[in-house]
Amino acid sequence: MTLREEARSWLEENLTGEFAHARGLGGPGREHEGHEVRLAWERRLGEAGWTCLGWPGEYGGRDATLEDQVAFHEEYARAAAPARVGHIGEGLIGPTILEHGTEEQRRRFLPPIQRGEELWCQGYSEPEAGSDLAGVQTRARLDDGEWVITGQKVWTSLAHVADWCFVLARTEPGSARHRGLSYLLVPMDQPGIEVRPILQMTGTSEFNEVFLDGARTAAGNILGAPGEGWRIAMATLGYERGASTLGQQIGFQREFAEVVATARRTGAAEDPVLRDRLVRSWLELDVMRLNALRTMTSLSAGEPGPEVSIGKLYWSEWHRRLGELAQAVQGRAGLVADAPPYDLNALQRLYLFSRADTIYAGSSEIQRNIIAERTLGLPKG
Template identity: 50%
Template sequence: MRLTYTESERAFRAEAADWLQSALSGEFSDLRGLTNRVSAPKRRLEWEQHLGQARWSVVGWPAKFGGRDATLSERLIFAEEYAAAGGPPRLNHLGVELLGPTILTYGTDAQKSVFLPAISAGEAIWCQGYSEPSAGSDLSAIRTSAQLHGDQWSINGQKVWTSLAQFSDWAFILARTTPKSVGRHGLSFLLVPLDQPGVSIRPIRQITGDAEFNELFLDDARTAADNVLGKVGGGWEVAMSLLGIERGVSTLGQQMTFRNELDAVMAAARRNGTAKDPLIRQRLAQSEIGLRLMRFGALRMLGGASDNQTNAAITYKIQWASWRRSLGELAMDVLGQEAEIAPALPAGEYEMPMLTELFLSSRADTIYGGTNQIQRNLIAERGLGLPREPRGDLKG
């Protein structure tokens, strides 16, 4: 793990910081500091396209697909500078951070040439079709099916908790393509256009008042026979690879967002005097220590050998999720009754203050992307080699 930067890396940081500061102080100043993932979708789409035009959207990708061939250190630097500059949540996070790298690994040359430039340019927004009502943490229990009819797949089923589906053009979907297959066998990773009669999207209103998540219904939805990433029946490998990428470089940018949230909690504590409370001060100090430990842990994970990366990745999710949930609770204790008041908007709507939204949204952190209990199972079984937990009659 190297904690210093070369002269060229410092120059890269300066270039990225200057561009971000200029863009977010000028044409896109209205997006600076935005934290709500469903707000201003049209403007955030324009921001995606602006990033693409300046080749800042996918810096780690090959230049021929819209990237900058950035090194791992440079990718980390850009993620940090983006968060430090107050860049808005990426509308195409799933396409840029998850699907794109997976296509680079598993895609054919034709798939790379079709899908990657559209992602990097902000012309195609993607969502993820994994979870189902009966297959949340147990992803291998999915029931969505796909059958090949001529030159098209026909897909039937339901996905749930589909983030930002209402703004997306495409979905990458895990479906069962081998009839009567069980568990992780017989699954395929399909790339499916959403603008078609066989697709309907129903937003799910959350505790924050927003609808970031959606139900996705597939009723004889179609996609081309060639739109399979990896091998037919080999979707589990592709899906697991994608989830591994989720624990990758973007974690450092995520931590910069956490840094901004912790700073806001500290500022509120100083403003209203709760920082003088010794218990509050102790919890603030614990939050600061936890965040710094996460940073060094993530750097070790990204820079280590493959075995160390795997073990670190399965512990990182439970670490940051539990930390942020505790930070949300601390924010409420700092704010007191102030946290219960939200400015009213027209038509009876309301807008949550940043720290109140932090508390409410962090309730889900220990559930999505692998519940804490599932993560503990992974740590025990994969990391420590303990016996597998009984899983009923399912095989695979």
């Protein structure tokens, strides 16, 4: 039995009973849905060995090939399994610790991620350092065997449910830009940390502000040496666009199908302009998959190239246009909430949340700069 077949069979058998109603829960703009049952599901996945597939077996993984990882993510999306609550741990900090952490750090932090017992969030962006991440002003200093951290992070996804945060902080006084930054692992449950939810257009709050006022973490909870934070932070961002992107596109296909069904129901599919936009969107979705497969080829060779930035730019711009198309095919009904006070349908949520796609995880402007400078060889702006 192939891993794809094994995954398909396991998902069919386990998305039943207490998890039957978890199908389809969660995702962008809907992270408030069923957190407890999704957390239980995360632990079920971990127990059965369906988390962290590409990790070495000694840390709970399966040493799965990239092709098998892609197969799992595709089957997971096709089964409409609930959105993962541990994806930041598995997809971002886990691979970073594997590559840049000490053996002691791997033994401490990787098993709880694999078992779904500890959730993580990302402490990168700040009020004055979003796309320009090198402008980080959060500071940390060593005091009696601990890092003491003071500053503010913003747009911190799922900070309100996270146990740990990986924080980019300035540890060298007087340093600027990429120099003097360090990559710290910080426990969230402590007096020096306050989390404030940010109310989004969708009416939900999966993003947060995080205030650090003398927050502490052990001196050993640093990845790499002091001052190496920028290099390690960039490695983390590279992991963000791995095998799960092909599973993400199964979700995009499902959203596109709902837009088409709505266009047929409302008669919008008879409008030649909207019909042209629908056909163009379908073609672009197919191109997106082909580029994602090309990206997997470079990743499997251990040489992530410009395809990573091209992929992020492409899918985020496409998804935002799909959100606009979702509103257009609904007509005037798309402007009114389904029920008071603010009950949105799936296409309305798609439209509102997809406005953020071209900003988070690397804005379109930054991706264009990377492509221009590193691929086309154009001078820096």
